[in-house]
Amino acid sequence: MTAEELHFRAFRNPEHIRALAALIAQQAQGLGPVRIMEVCGGHTHAIMQHGLHTLMPENIQFIHGPGCPVCVMPKARIDQAIALAKEPEVVLVTLGDMIKVPGSDGSLADARAQGAAVHFVYSPLDALAIAAKHPDKQVVFFAIGFETTTPMSAALIESAQRAGVSNLLFHINHVTVPEAVSAILDSDDAQIDALIGPSHVSVITGAQIYQPLVDRFQLPVVVSGFEPLDILEGVHRIITQKRAGEAKLSIQYTRSVTYEGNPTAQALIARTFKKRESFEWRGLGAIAQSAWQLADRYSHLDAETIYADRFEANPREDHQACLCGTILRGAAKPTDCPLFKHPCTPQNPIGSCMVSSEGACAAYYRYGQEVRL
Amino acid sequence: MITLAHGAGGEQTRELVETLFLPRLKNRWLLEGGDAAVIDPLRLAISTDGYTVSPLFFPGGDIGKLAVIGSCNDVVVSGARPRFLSAGFIIEEGFKKADLERIVDSMAAALEAIDVALISADTKVVPRGSADGIYITTTALGEQSLSPLRPANLQEGAVLVASGFVGDHGTALFSAREEIGFSGDLKSDCAHLWPLIEALIQAKQIPLALRDATRGGVAAVLNEWAISSGLCPLIEQAAIPIRKEVHGACELLGFDPLTLANEGMMIAAFRPEQAQGALATLRAHPTGAHAAIIGTVGASHPGKVVLQTPHGTARFLEMPAGELLPRIC
Numbered sequence: 001m002t003a004e005e006l007h008f009r010a011f012r013n014p015e016h017i018r019a020l021a022a023l024i025a026q027q028a029q030g031l032g033p034v035r036i037m038e039v040c041g042g043h044t045h046a047i048m049q050h051g052l053h054t055l056m057p058e059n060i061q062f063i064h065g066p067g068c069p070v071c072v073m074p075k076a077r078i079d080q081a082i083a084l085a086k087e088p089e090v091v092l093v094t095l096g097d098m099i100k101v102p103g104s105d106g107s108l109a110d111a112r113a114q115g116a117a118v119h120f121v122y123s124p125l126d127a128l129a130i131a132a133k134h135p136d137k138q139v140v141f142f143a144i145g146f147e148t149t150t151p152m153s154a155a156l157i158e159s160a161q162r163a164g165v166s167n168l169l170f171h172i173n174h175v176t177v178p179e180a181v182s183a184i185l186d187s188d189d190a191q192i193d194a195l196i197g198p199s200h201v202s203v204i205t206g207a208q209i210y211q212p213l214v215d216r217f218q219l220p221v222v223v224s225g226f227e228p229l230d231i232l233e234g235v236h237r238i239i240t241q242k243r244a245g246e247a248k249l250s251i252q253y254t255r256s257v258t259y260e261g262n263p264t265a266q267a268l269i270a271r272t273f274k275k276r277e278s279f280e281w282r283g284l285g286a287i288a289q290s291a292w293q294l295a296d297r298y299s300h301l302d303a304e305t306i307y308a309d310r311f312e313a314n315p316r317e318d319h320q321a322c323l324c325g326t327i328l329r330g331a332a333k334p335t336d337c338p339l340f341k342h343p344c345t346p347q348n349p350i351g352s353c354m355v356s357s358e359g360a361c362a363a364y365y366r367y368g369q370e371v372r373l
Numbered sequence: 374m375i376t377l378a379h380g381a382g383g384e385q386t387r388e389l390v391e392t393l394f395l396p397r398l399k400n401r402w403l404l405e406g407g408d409a410a411v412i413d414p415l416r417l418a419i420s421t422d423g424y425t426v427s428p429l430f431f432p433g434g435d436i437g438k439l440a441v442i443g444s445c446n447d448v449v450v451s452g453a454r455p456r457f458l459s460a461g462f463i464i465e466e467g468f469k470k471a472d473l474e475r476i477v478d479s480m481a482a483a484l485e486a487i488d489v490a491l492i493s494a495d496t497k498v499v500p501r502g503s504a505d506g507i508y509i510t511t512t513a514l515g516e517q518s519l520s521p522l523r524p525a526n527l528q529e530g531a532v533l534v535a536s537g538f539v540g541d542h543g544t545a546l547f548s549a550r551e552e553i554g555f556s557g558d559l560k561s562d563c564a565h566l567w568p569l570i571e572a573l574i575q576a577k578q579i580p581l582a583l584r585d586a587t588r589g590g591v592a593a594v595l596n597e598w599a600i601s602s603g604l605c606p607l608i609e610q611a612a613i614p615i616r617k618e619v620h621g622a623c624e625l626l627g628f629d630p631l632t633l634a635n636e637g638m639m640i641a642a643f644r645p646e647q648a649q650g651a652l653a654t655l656r657a658h659p660t661g662a663h664a665a666i667i668g669t670v671g672a673s674h675p676g677k678v679v680l681q682t683p684h685g686t687a688r689f690l691e692m693p694a695g696e697l698l699p700r701i702c
Contacts, residue, residue: 014611017684051686113376122626228684347384357627371679371687 011227012050020232021055027239034060034242035191036235037330039181040067040198041358042226048367050228060235063191063330064363066180066284067198069145069173070097070356071328074282075315077173078103078352081142083310084171084303085116091134093127094142095149096120097356102349104316124149124156131160131168140303142171148200150174150292151265154272157298169303172293174273177201178209179290180281185217189331194238196231197223199253206261207251218247225253271295282318282352283325324351327360334364341365382588383693407521408584409451409513416517418453420444423510429472431549433541433560436509437476439636441483442563444513446585449566450639452522453515458484459493460511465504476507487565489513518574526581527602531670532648536569536639536661537562539591540619543633548622559618564637564660572658573641578651580641589693591667592631594640595678596692603675608668608690611683631680632693642670 028034038044044064047053053062066072082103085092092108099109099120112118117137119130124141131139143153153174160168177198184190197210202223210221220241224234234252241248251257272295279291294302318324322344323337334340334353344350346362353361378385395403402410409420424440434442445455460480464473484491541562548559566585573580584594591613595606615630623630637660643651648666655661673679678690 012684014683014685021684048688050684051682051688054686055684109376109378110374113374345384347378366691367688371674371689 011225011229013229017050017055017228017232020229020236021052024060024232024236024239025057027236027243028057028060031059031239031242034193034239035063036060036194036196036238037063037065037184037192038067038196038231039065039177040196040201041065041071041356041360041363042067042200043196043198043224043231044360045358045363045367046226046228046231048363051367052228052231055232056235060239064327064333064360065195065330066184066281066328067146067177067201068328068353068356068358068360069149069175070101071324071352071359072175072180072281072283073101073144073173073352074280075102075104075318076280076311078107079105079315080171080304080307080311082106082108082111082116083312084140084142084307085111085118087138087307087310089138091117091119091130091137091139092142093119093121093130093139095124095144096122097358098142098144100346100349100355101352102355104312124152125159127156127168128159128163128165131165135167137167138169139167140169140171142173144173146175146177146198146201147204147269148198150273151204151262151268154268157272157294157301158268169301169306170294170298171303172273174292175279175281176290176292177205178213179287180284181213182216183281183284183287183290184329185213185219187329189329192219192330194220194222194242196234196238197221199223199225199230199257202251202253202257202261204262204265207249207257207259208261211249214247214249220247220250222250222252223257225255272298281328283328319350322351324353324361327353334361334368337361382593407451407523408447409453409515411451411453411517411521418448418451418515418517419512420447420451421510421512422447423508425505425508426546427505428549429476429506431561432545432558434563434636435476435479436507437479438483438563440509440511441480441489442565442636443587444511445487445489445515446566446587446636446639448513448515449570450522450583450585451515451517452519452570452583453517454567454571455487455489455513455515457514458489458491458511459514460491460509461495462497463504463508463510464496464498465506466498466501468506473507476509483565487567518570519579522580522583524582524584524598524601527598527604527642527670528581528644529604529670529672530645531581531642532645532666533595533606533608533668533670534641534643534648534652534655534664535586535591535614535667536566536641536655536664537635537637538614538616538619538663539586539635539638540615540623540630540633541638542636543590543628544619544622544630546634547626557618559616559622562635562637566637566639566660568658569639569655569661572654573651576650576654578643578647578654580643580651582642583639585639586635588634590630590632590634591640592629592678592690592693595690598642599676599678602670605671605674605676606668606678607671607673608678608680609683610680612665612667614663614665614667631690645669
């Protein structure tokens with residue numbers, strides 16, 4: 001076994017997982033309900049994949065947060081992506097998770113099947129090669145994601161400018177974590193006692209972005225890694241704080257996250273984008289200062305304004321019974337939704353939470369049913 | 374409207390077959406729904422498959438090798454020895470002759486390796502832009518050596534064996550695509566399965582059921598078995614042979630190795646008293662060198678597959694759903 005493999009396996013060591021779960025159960029005795037929101041969809045999937053929720057005592061509950069960029073995009077934005085893709089001169093480039101998200105009338109996959117030019121990429125920088133390959137086309141990069149992917153879009157914009165690429169525009173849908181979590185904690189149906197903070201977002205921003213939440217809402221926030229032992233250690237730290245009656249910011253994922261974050265990436269974001277006054281989130285409504293748009297010096301590259309007359313103003317309403325929005329607020333579980341599995345499935349998604357690899361409904365569909373042997 | 378999902382081998386492919394093809398074309402052989410049709414009185418097994426893989430050349434193989442091995446393996450897992458192959462080539466105008474030579478050379482080598490003869494072929498060339506390079510469709514014809522192996526033969530207590538590493542082909546194909554830009558030594562597992570079956574027959578270790586884990590991977594095979602037998606395969610996560618490169622790539626890309634395609638790996642179920650012997654037989658052949666017992670067949674959750682983790686939790690392993698990788702075969 002190589003050192004690399006040992007390192008990887010160390011965070012999934014079965015004996016350590018069982019021991020830590022037992023310690024959590026013991027220390028949580030006598031505490032009231034502890035409802036822990038894991039903000040990031042990656043954590044939701046890890047919890048379900050490894051069955052960590054089934055190792056918890058009854059008074060510890062995981063509540064799934066809004067940290068799935070595709071899930072929180074309102075239909076109007078998806079419709080704009082599809083409208084752009086249908087423009088004859090446009091080649092739309094976006095990340096793979098977008099492919100099946102239902103808009104008012106079909107998805108990008110459907111638009112592609114009808115002849116629209118849509119490319120799905122893993123790295124935003126691939127848009128440069130696509131732009132070079134289609135010099136006679138207007139390539140539009142539909143940018144999506146939280147703070148994790150925002151610097152990548154910024155790097156693409158700077159690279160394209162440096163290289164003098166003239167046929168690449170941008171449709172920016174980057175959103176920010178603290179404002180959304182703050183809106184959830186402020187809402188009437190919020191019953192959240194602690195947060196597991198996102199790991200990849202925090203690599204960029206630093207754990208500092210959660211300090212105002214800790215101060216304002218007086219709840220423990222632990223930034224944890226994605227491996228089973230990372231998450232369990234995060235829960236253990238939360239329980240320890242609860243026992244002591246404390247509410248502090250703590251970094252468990254110290255192998256990647258610092259308090260300050262990555263200043264180079266932060267500077268890149270700051271010079272490429274500016275905050276929108278307000279942005280409409282699916283399920284959460286309009287949240288002030290919760291998303292980015294292109295900075296003034298790049299406004300001539302903004303597909304959102306250039307193609308504004310092609311966008312329909314009124315997206316079709318979500319399916320009435322779809323609980324996606326409520327699930328994103330942490331106020332319902334995927335299994336509470338009457339559409340879950342019948343008829344809403346990853347192949348035929350009705351709500352966005354069923355589409356994305358980070359969506360809570362997709363996690364429940366893939367891993368969710370508890371098995372007692 | 375037909376979308377890429379209809380060709381991905383998952384739920385939508387099944388739906389297309391069941392609602393469009395079968396109602397119009399059904400007969401007793403098609404309705405059997407096996408990897409190959411077995412024509413009983415003639416003791417023949419026949420299977421057709423089309424190959425559209427992208428890229429055409431990938432680590433461990435190419436479209437030519439795959440077109441031979443893929444269809445032959447479908448015949449093999451029905452318990453037949455492949456003997457003859459027919460092939461149809463659809464080539465895009467402008468395709469390089471050198472590439473065609475390379476593909477056909479690779480087919481010839483794959484045919485020779487298991488003594489299969491190509492006895493009929495057709496070539497069509499379509500205008501530039503009407504196809505992506507080259508597509509190949511092959512039909513394999515085999516002599517039935519065993520009575521057809523059907524999932525209905527599965528029984529409680531049967532031991533499940535994977536004949537090799539899981540997920541190599543899907544990962545290698547994905548890594549070879551330029552847009553991903555991974556590097557590494559990972560190769561497709563593309564390999565003939567007949568030598569493994571032949572060895573099992575010689576050792577009188579006849580499997581109860583057999584399936585090559587192609588599109589949809591191990592998860593699809595086990596779920597199909599669970600549904601058609603009404604039993605419950607129980608899999609030990611820690612026992613599944615997965616290369617660390619595959620594990621790493623899957624972690625990075627968010628794939629489950631159990632849903633990735635293989636082209637030289639099968640899942641076999643054996644009677645418990647024969648399992649260790651069969652494992653030794655498989656391991657004695659290079660294609661089966663990494664074979665492992667991955668679980669047993671139980672009855673606790675009829676029609677479902679249960680995956681047990683090493684830390685004591687368990688969950689259902691679902692039928693692969695959502696976006697599967699397009700054009701892996």
